[in-house]
Amino acid sequence: MAYQVLVMNFGSTSTKLAVYKDTTEILKESIQHDSQALKAFEHTMDQKDYRKQAVYKWLTDHGYVLDQFDAIISRGGNCKPIPGGIFEITQPMIDDINTGLYGIHPAGIGCTLAYEFGKLHHVPALTAYPPVTDEFCELARFSGIRELKRISSFHALNHKAIAKRHCESEGLSYESINLIVVHLGGGVSVAAHQRGKMIDANNALDGDGPFAPERSGTLPVGDLVKMCYSGQYTEREMLKKITGGGGLMSYLGTASALDVEAKISAGNEDARNAYAAMAFQIAKAIGGAAAVLKGDIKGILFTGSIAYSEMFVNMLKSYIDFIAPVYVYAGENEMLSLAENAYRYLTKSEKPLIY
Template sequence: MNSKILVMNFGSTSTKLAIYKEGVEVVKSSIQHNPEELSAFDHTMDQKDFRKRAVIKWVTDQGYTFEMFDAVISRGGNCRPIPGGIYEISKAMIDDIYTGNYGVHPAGLGCVLAREFGMAYQMPALTAYPPITDEFCDLARYSGIKELKRISSFHALNHKAIAKRHCEQNDLIYENENFVVVHLGGGISIASHLNGKMIDANNALDGDGPFAPERSGSLPVGDLVKMCFSGEYTEKEILKKITGGGGLMSYLGTSSALDIESRIDKGDDYAKDVYDAMAYQVAKAIGGAATVLKGKVNSILLTGSIAHSNYFTSTLKEYVGYIAPVYIYAGENEMLSLAENAFRYLNKIESTQPY
C-alpha cells in the first residue's frame, strides 16, 4: 500500500508532528509553544483551536493537504481504562477525555483533533496504547486504603513498542517472554511484562514510583498530608509540586539531564547526589518489578530520552545487571510506534478494539 499517515503527539509545551509513507518517516517536527502564550488558556482543553491552527499550518508548509492522508493517528489521551491495542477514536472516547475523570493531558487534544480531521476528510482517526492502557493483574490494584485504587497510568505506548521491537530483533515471541521495561523521560515508569501483558507499573503521571525529572514519585505520606493542610499551599500548588515541579526540578531547578550532567562534570557534588538518588530509586523499582515476575526476567529494557545517558544507564546496570541482561533502546520512539500501529491497521494485520 502506498499509504501516508499523519502522526500527532501533543505535549504540555510542544506539538510533535510527523508524516510517514510506506512505513518510512518523511518529515518530523516538534513545534515548541511559548509557555506564556499557553498560560492565556484557563484549561488544557481550551487550547484546541490554537493547536489546530498549528497543525494545519505545519501540514500546509510541508506541501501536503489532508486529502492526501490515508489515516491520522494521535497519542492517546486520558480516556477510561482500556486493554492495549489500536482504537478508532470515537465520540464516546472524546466524551470521556473531556470529563477529566481519568486525568488531563494535552494528548487528549490530539485525539479530539484527529477525530475532527478524520470526519472532515473521511479517513480513519486512530490511537493506540494510550497512557491509561490497563492490563494489570488484580493484585496490582490494591493501594493500602480501601477508598483508593491503584490505576494503570504510564508510558504504555513506548513500553509495548520497545518490548515488541526487542523480540523482533532477537527472534523472540513477546507472548512467551518476561521483561522489565523502564521508560526514562520527564516521567519515569517501570512495568512488569508477563507473557505479553503489562501486569503492573507505577503511576508515572501523578502517583508513585521513583522521582523523575519533573515528577515527585512516591512521597512520605504523613508529611505530604501535613503539607496539604498547613495552609501554606493551595491544592493547585501541591499538585504542581507532584507533577511538573517535582523530582530534579524541585531539587535542582531544571529537568534537563544534560544540564545536570554538565554540572556534575564541573564538580557539583549536590547535583551528583540528586542524580544518583534518582538512579537509586529507579533501580529499587526495577527490583520490585522483577519480584512481581518472581525473578523470571528474560531482559531489562531501558528506553526514553535519559537512556541516551551513559552515566545514568551505567549506574543502573551496576545495580540491576545481576537480575537479567540490560538492553538500551534510547529515545521516546512514540511517533514511530504510532505510525507502526496505523500501518498494521491499514494493512489488516491488526484490527481495532471496541471502546
C-alpha cells in the same frame, strides 16, 4: 496503494509530528515549545488552540493539508482503562479524557485535535495502546486504602513496542518470557512484562513510583495530606507540583537531563545528588518489578530520551545489572509504533476495538 498517515505525539514541552507512507517515515519533527509560553496556561488542556496552531503551521510549512491523509493517529490520552489495541477516537473517549478523572496529559490534547481534524476532513482518527492500557494482574490493583484503586497509567505504547522489537531482534517469543521495561523520559515508568502482558507498572503520570524529570512520583503520604490542607495551595497548584513541577524540576528548576548533566560537569553538587537520587529510586522500582516476576527475567530494557545518556544509564546499571542483562533502546520509538498501528488499521489486518 500507499497510505499516507499523519502521526501526532503531544508531550509536556513538545509536539512531535510525522508523515508516513505505509510504515516508511517521510518527514518527522519535534517542535519544542517555549516553557514560558506554556506556563501562561493555567491548565494543561487550555493549550489546545496553541497546539492546534503549531500543527497547522507545520503542515503549511511542509506543503500538506489534512485532506491528503488516509488516517490521523495520535498518542493516546488518559481515558478510562481499556485493553491494548487500536481504537477509533470517539466523542465518549474525548469526553472521558477531558474529565481529568484518569489523569491529565498533553497527549489528551492530541487525541482531541485528531478527533476534530478527522470529523472536519472526513479522515479516520485513531489511537493505539494509550497510557491507560490495562493488562494488570489483580494484585497490582490494591493500593492499601479500599476506596483507592491503583490504575494502569504509563508509557504503554513504547513499552509494548520496545518489548516486541527486542524479542524479534533476539529471536525470542514475547508471549513466552518475562522482561522489565524502563521508560526514561519526562515521566519514568517501570513495568513487569510477564509472558506478553504488562502485569504491573507505576502510575507514571500522577501516581507513584520513582521521581522523574517533571514528576514527583511516590511522596510521603502524611506530609502530602498536611500540605494539601495547609491553605497555601489550591488543588490545581498541588496537582501541578506532582505533574509538571515535581522531580528534577522541583529540585533544580529544570526538567532537562542535558541541563542537569551540564550543571554536574560544572561541579554543581545539588544537581549531582538529585540526579543520583533519581537513579536510586528507579533502581528500587526495577528491583520491585524483579520481585513481582520472581527473578525469572530475560532482560531489562531501557528506552526513552534519557536512555541516550551514558552517565545516567551507567548510574542505573551499577545498581541492577546483577538482576538480568541490560539492553538500551534509546529514544521513544512511539511515532513508528503509531504509524505501524495505523497501517494495520488501514490494511484491515487488525480490527479496531470499540471504546
